[in-house]
Structures are given as C-alpha cells and as structure tokens.
Amino acid sequence: AEAPVVGACDRFASAAGADGAAGTERAPVRTAQRLVSMLRPGQVGCLAAGEVFSETIRIDRAGTPGRPVVLTTAPGAERATIRGRLVVTDTAHDLVIDGLVLDGSTAGQLTSPYVYGQRITFSDNDVSNDHAGRSCFLIGSNVHVAQDITLYGNRIHDCGRLPATNLDHGVYALASRDLVISHNYIYDNADWGVHLFPDARGTVVDRNVIDGNGSGLIFAGDQDTASSGNSATNNNITGSLIKHDVEVFWEGPVGTGNVVNNNCVHGGRQGSFSGADGYERFDNVRADPGYADPESGDYTLTEDSPCAAFGPQPALPADDTATTGPAAD
Numbered sequence: 001a002e003a004p005v006v007g008a009c010d011r012f013a014s015a016a017g018a019d020g021a022a023g024t025e026r027a028p029v030r031t032a033q034r035l036v037s038m039l040r041p042g043q044v045g046c047l048a049a050g051e052v053f054s055e056t057i058r059i060d061r062a063g064t065p066g067r068p069v070v071l072t073t074a075p076g077a078e079r080a081t082i083r084g085r086l087v088v089t090d091t092a093h094d095l096v097i098d099g100l101v102l103d104g105s106t107a108g109q110l111t112s113p114y115v116y117g118q119r120i121t122f123s124d125n126d127v128s129n130d131h132a133g134r135s136c137f138l139i140g141s142n143v144h145v146a147q148d149i150t151l152y153g154n155r156i157h158d159c160g161r162l163p164a165t166n167l168d169h170g171v172y173a174l175a176s177r178d179l180v181i182s183h184n185y186i187y188d189n190a191d192w193g194v195h196l197f198p199d200a201r202g203t204v205v206d207r208n209v210i211d212g213n214g215s216g217l218i219f220a221g222d223q224d225t226a227s228s229g230n231s232a233t234n235n236n237i238t239g240s241l242i243k244h245d246v247e248v249f250w251e252g253p254v255g256t257g258n259v260v261n262n263n264c265v266h267g268g269r270q271g272s273f274s275g276a277d278g279y280e281r282f283d284n285v286r287a288d289p290g291y292a293d294p295e296s297g298d299y300t301l302t303e304d305s306p307c308a309a310f311g312p313q314p315a316l317p318a319d320d321t322a323t324t325g326p327a328a329d
Contacts, residue, residue: 001152001182003123004096006072009046011038013053031130032082033057035071042067049076054083054106063094065119079126085112090144092117097125104129104136109161111135111172116144117215123152130158131190134168141177150180153312155221157297159250160190160326164214164242167191173200173227181205183312185299189213191242196230197249198222203230207312209299210237211291216245216268218260219279226255226278233262236289236311240268248275255279264289264307265329273327284329285310 008027013035017028023038032053033047041063047053053133063069074079080100085107088095095117102125104112111134113122127136136159140146151171160168172191173196186193186208193213196203197220210216216237219227237245245268248258258279265272266288273281289307292300301308301315308315 001150001180001204004068004098004121004211006070006096006098007044009074010043011035011045012048012074012284013045014048015051031055032071036061036080039069039071040115041069041094044070044072046072046074047080047082049074050078052081052083056085056087056107057082058089059095060089060091061095062092068073068094068096068119068121070096071100072096073100087219088113088115088117088120090116092120094119096121096123098123098215100125102127105132107133109133111138114138115149116141118147120146120148120153121150121152123150124134125154127154127156128158129160131162133159134161135170135172136157136189137171139171139173139179142175142327145175145199146179147177149176151182151184152180153183154185155297156184156186157188162190164190169193169195170213171195171222173197173203175199176201176203177235178202179204180208184208185297185312187211187213187297187299192218193217194218196227198225198227199231202229203227205230205232205235207234207310207329208236209311210235211294211299212241215240215243215247218247218248218249219255221251221253221255223252226250226253227258228255229257231259233259233321234310236265236307237263238266238289239294240270242269244268244270244272244274246273246281248278250278252329260284262310281329286329
C-alpha cells in the first residue's frame, strides 16, 4: 500500500461560505456535507485549513478507478476538523479521505468513521473520539460487506469508553474483504487496537505501531463465521494494558490461513500471544522497542532498537536508548 497522491482543490468549504454558493475558492460552501455532495469523479473537495466543521456527514459519492472523489484540507498550516459522525455508505466507492482531523467525540456514542463502501482510502488523518464514544473505524456491517478499504498513515487513538467495556476498538473489521491497515499509529484505544471479528477476510496488517491499547490484535469468529486469510507482518505490537498483544477467539468454526510473522511483540499484560488455534506465528521478535516517548505519541525508534526494522518509519541513527534484547518466536 502507498499513500494516495492528492491533487489541487476543485471545490471549497469554509465557515465564511454559504451552502447556496458555487463552491469556488472565492465563493465556498459552508458545510462539509454540501461540499461532498458537489464532488464528481476525479474532483478534490477542500475544507478550510484550521476550521472545525461540527456536523454529521454521510458520504455516498462514487468516483471511478483512478479518478476517486477526494475530501481533504485546503492548503494551510492546520488540518481541518470534522467534529461529528462520519458515515461512508454502501453506495460510495473510489473515495479518498485525507489529511483531516476526524473527531467522533460528539457522535453520541456511535462508531465513527463507519465505512461500508468499496475502494475507500483513509490516509494521513488523525482519528479519535477522546474516549467519549465507542469504536472509531467500523468496517462493514451485519448487512453490508466492505470491500477494498485502505487505512494508510493515520493516527487512530483514544477511541472507546473507559473503563474498558471489551467492545470499543481503534479499528473494528466486522465484515470486510481485502482490508489493508498499513503504516498507521494505533494507540491508547480502550479495547483492541485491531479487532477482526467475526467476518474479516484477506486483511493485511503491515508496518503499523499498535501500542498501549487494552489489547493489540485479535483474529476471532462467532458461532457461524470465522475471520480467515488475514496476515500481520512487520508491525510493532506492544504494551497491551488488559490482555495479550496478539489473541485469537473462536466461538464456533476456527479461522484458517491467518498468519502472524516478522513482528516485534512486547509487553502485553497477559503475555505476547494467546492461543494457538486458527493462526500460524513464526519469526517474531519479543523485545522492548524503546520508543522515544509513547506517552506523547512519539514512537520514534533508533537504529540500535531490536525492533528498528518494524513499524511505519525508518529508525533514527543509534543513540543510548536502552532496549531489551530480542528473543525469537
């Protein structure tokens, strides 16, 4: 997976605008919802930099392959913020949401973003509900299977109610096919950082930091369905506060083809791994990565870290950061 290339703005929204306006830079519309409704395949809609759009947004726009509809921040010093619930419907496809703050803290304890379209990319966003809501990303539903969703280069953090309920996650893939979760920082979420349950298939979890969540990553299924064919590679999965860093749970059928390999895993309260059924694990390193300052969201590693080869970013030149030596798994 790679970050999408976002072109120049075609339509604009600003608090100084009016929804009856043309949506040009000089005559912006006022709301993000109106902006989205104007976009056609290949067009880029831009929210004014630094402004907060407090509204619920329902996106049903469709681009075409190679010509997505894009929602992003206009050029400026600060990202635009959408404060409210964001729903990407089953009729949306070929869509990119990039470079925004997605704040679900006012979504009424509903999940946000809620995604059940096709060929949807979220890139370089800051996504949270400041523990005032439930899960952040919910991918798929009991009715709609989300297809070809990509989460790339986002910060997904502080999602879910505290005290933890076992129900609120950073990324909750309920019914998905070929979901890609890559180069993200997924941290300080109430329950699982990445929750694949009960029908996630073909998920690629690659080069993320998944740290300080209630639990890290789980492959799971219910009485009728099991998440299968998923892989986790090249991640730093660390510091789970309640359970394990990597877990499995099978209520009925056991998943097949799930693989966890070539990750750095460390520090789960109940250990690195739970269970052995329904997944293979090999060539993982058990070691303390020695993050620069995880409490402030700085997961920088130095070249002398035993986990320097994993995660989203290149390591910095070696210094005196203390780490625990690696153990193979």
